Amino acid sequence: xxxxxxxxxxxxxxxxxxxxxxxxxxxxxxxxxxxxxxxxxxxxxxxxxxxxxxxxxxxxxxxxxxxxxxxxxxxxxxxxxxxxxxxxxxxxxxxxxxxxxxxxxxxxxxxxxxxxxxxxxxxxxxxxxxxxxxxxxxxxxxxxxxxxxxxxxxxxxxxxxxxxxxxxxxxxxxxxxxxxxxxxxxxxxxxxxxxxxxxxxxxxxxxxxxxxxxxxxxxxxxxxxxxxxxxxxxxxxxxxxxxxxxxxxxxxxxxxxxxxxxxxxxxxxxxxxxxxxxxxxxxxxxxxxxxxxxxxxxxxxxxxxxxxxxxxxxxxxxxxxxxxxxxxxxxxxxxxxxxxxxxxxxxxxxxxxxxxxxxxxxxxxxxxxxxxxxxxxxxxxxxxxxxxxxxxxxxxxxxxxxxxxxxxxxxxxxxxxxxxxxxxxxxxxxxxxxxxx
Numbered sequence: 080x081x082x083x084x085x086x087x088x089x090x091x092x093x094x095x096x097x098x099x100x101x102x103x104x105x106x107x108x109x110x111x112x113x114x115x116x117x118x119x120x121x122x123x124x125x126x127x128x129x130x131x132x133x134x135x136x137x138x139x140x141x142x143x144x145x146x147x148x149x150x151x152x153x154x155x156x157x158x159x160x161x162x163x164x165x166x167x168x169x170x171x172x173x174x175x176x177x178x179x180x181x182x183x184x185x186x187x188x189x190x191x192x193x194x195x196x197x198x199x200x201x202x203x204x205x206x207x208x209x210x211x212x213x214x215x216x217x218x219x220x221x222x223x224x225x226x227x228x229x230x231x232x233x234x235x236x237x238x239x240x241x242x243x244x245x246x247x248x249x250x251x252x253x254x255x256x257x258x259x260x261x262x263x264x265x266x267x268x269x270x271x272x273x274x275x276x277x278x279x280x281x282x283x284x285x286x287x288x289x290x291x292x293x294x295x296x297x298x299x300x301x302x303x304x305x306x307x308x309x310x311x312x313x314x315x316x317x318x319x320x321x322x323x324x325x326x327x328x329x330x331x332x333x334x335x336x337x338x339x340x341x342x343x344x345x346x347x348x349x350x351x352x353x354x355x356x357x358x359x360x361x362x363x364x365x366x367x368x369x370x371x372x373x374x375x376x377x378x379x380x381x382x383x384x385x386x387x388x389x390x391x392x393x394x395x396x397x398x399x400x401x402x403x404x405x406x407x408x409x410x411x412x413x414x415x416x417x418x419x420x421x422x423x424x425x426x427x428x429x430x431x432x433x434x435x436x437x438x439x440x441x442x443x444x445x446x447x448x449x450x451x452x453x454x455x456x457x458x459x460x461x462x463x464x465x466x467x468x469x470x471x472x473x474x475x476x477x478x479x480x481x482x483x484x485x486x487x488x489x490x491x492x493x494x495x496x497x498x499x500x501x502x503x504x505x506x507x508x509x510x511x512x513x514x515x516x
Contacts, residue, residue, distance in 0.1 A: 115304040119509040121294070122221045128299030129220075135213035142206040149199030152192040155185035180368040187363050187383070190355030194348045201344045208337035215334070215504045217297075222495050222509065224294040225305050226488040231287040232305075233484040238283045241477040242276045245470060249273050252466050265466035272470045308512075314487060315494040315512070316435060322428045325501050329424045330417060333502030339409075339416035346409035350402035356395040359387035420500070427497040434490040441483040448476040 116124075126132060160180045167173040186192055249269035255261040294303045317325075330336055365381045388395070452472040458464030491512050498504040 115306045116300070117306050117510065118222060118225050118512060119506050121225060121298045121300065121303065121305070122218050122506060122509055124298040124300055125217055125221050126214075129217055129297050132213055132217040135209070135216075139206050139210045139213070142202060142209065146199045146202035146206060149195045149202075152189070153186065153196050155183055157181070157183045176370075178368060178370050180366060182364070182366040184365075185363045186360070188359070188361040190358050191352050191360075194351040194355060198345055198348045198352075201341050201348065205338055205341040205345075208334040208341065211502075212334040212338075215499045215502075218504055218506070218509060219496060219499050221294075221297055222492055222512075224290070224297055226492045228287070228290040228294050228303065229305050229307060230485050230488055231283070231290040234481050235280070235283040235287050237477050237481040237484075238276060238280045241473060242273065242280055244473050244477070245269060245273045245276055248466065248469060248473070261466070268467045269470060272474070308487065308491065314435070314438065314490045315431075317494055317497055318428065318432045318435065322425055325424050325428060325497070326421050328503070329420045329501045333420050333500075335416050335420055336502075339413040343406070343409040343413050346402070346406040350399065350406050353395065353398040353402040356388065356391070356398060359385055361385050423500040424497070427493065427500040431490060431493040431497055434486060434493050437486045438483065438490060441479060441486055444479045445476070445483055448472070448479045452476050 158181075160182070161178065163175070163177040165173050165175050249266070249272075252261060252265040252269045256263055256266050291303060294305070295301060362384045363381075364384055365379075367379045368377065370376045370378070452469070452475075455464050455468045455472040459466065459469050495504060495508060495512060498508050
């Protein structure tokens with residue numbers, strides 16, 4: 080992938096860090112936790128914990144077992160039976176009757192069974208598509224919660240950095256007022272700004288707590304600590320590939336398309352089964368029976384049985400009509416799946432494209448906001464700018480930094496959602512996202 084934008088290195092917190100250092104950092108004064116886990120690692124944790132995913136996996140296993148049951152319809156069956164009884168007539172001794180039998184049956188021609196076995200093979204493919212859908216859904220949910228938490232962390236860091244900057248401006252306003260170089264208005268404006276930021280800090284802190292709980296619920300990690308985008312990471316730019324190429328890939332491989340095609344195959348086989356209800360069946364049967372009434376006797380028989388349903392009261396004909404209607408429905412569902420997958424790919428693609436444009440604009444805005452702040456501070460020092468001008472410039476810069484960080488996360492998450500829309504999202508994709516490759 081072609082590099083687009085360079086990531087910012089996060090600074091390690093220290094108690095004596097000053098405003099100049101805070102303003103130089105893009106993500107601002109956030110400590111990197113020692114026990115941080117990558118997005119890929121958290122996704123693996125979620126596979127062992129998330130209830131929705133585990134339920135989906137259990138359903139997949141049940142579907143696989145059910146699909147394998149149909150294979151028995153094409154194989155012979157063997158049964159063993161035995162019985163014993165005793166009878167006595169008046170004036171005679173008791174007579175013992177015993178019997179043992181071994182029977183086997185093998186279908187020679189059963190069109191309904193053949194269609195059912197074919198449906199079992201289709202069902203196995205559907206189970207694999209369901210598994211893939213569940214895996215990709217989990218990875219996107221983990222990624223969403225992961226980047227939501229990173230966004231909340233950065234927002235709180237920005238608010239705290241802004242609060243510290245306003246605090247220093249407030250202290251400067253108080254000193255200037257005491258020596259008579261400014262009016263009380265500067266102090267009051269700085270105090271009002273400080274109070275507003277203090278309220279924002281409470282809200283940001285609570286939002287961070289909520290986002291951390293959301294990620295913990297999915298992963299099972301009590302206190303998840305996400306690793307930020309790698310230092311000097313480059314954002315992915317999947318828009319270098321034409322959107323129609325992604326659409327073609329999605330239509331060929333997306334699990335939703337596999338499920339829709341499988342449903343159509345299943346409906347067509349169900350129609351074959353309905354038609355098979357009008358056809359004869361042929362079975363090969365063999366029985367070996369040993370009977371004993373004081374002395375043993377044995378009987379062995381081999382037969383070929385033919386059954387032909389001549390009249391079923393119209394049930395078979397109506398089953399055929401029902402199956403044909405359901406086949407038409409499956410065809411319509413396949414068309415709907417194609418349109419839905421195409422739309423999802425295009426939405427994800429243009430979402431990433433828009434996000435990259437926002438990052439470019441916010442990078443320019445960040446540089447402009449920094450220049451504006453420097454100019455306002457200089458103007459304040461020489462007396463051509465008032466305190467509120469500096470405060471507004473500081474607010475604009477810090478908010479732009481927060482917006483830029485959020486936009487970068489949005490692009491990374493959008494690229495993953497595009498891969499999900501195409502149908503090729505994997506754990507390796509999550510690893511590359513944080514690595515910037």
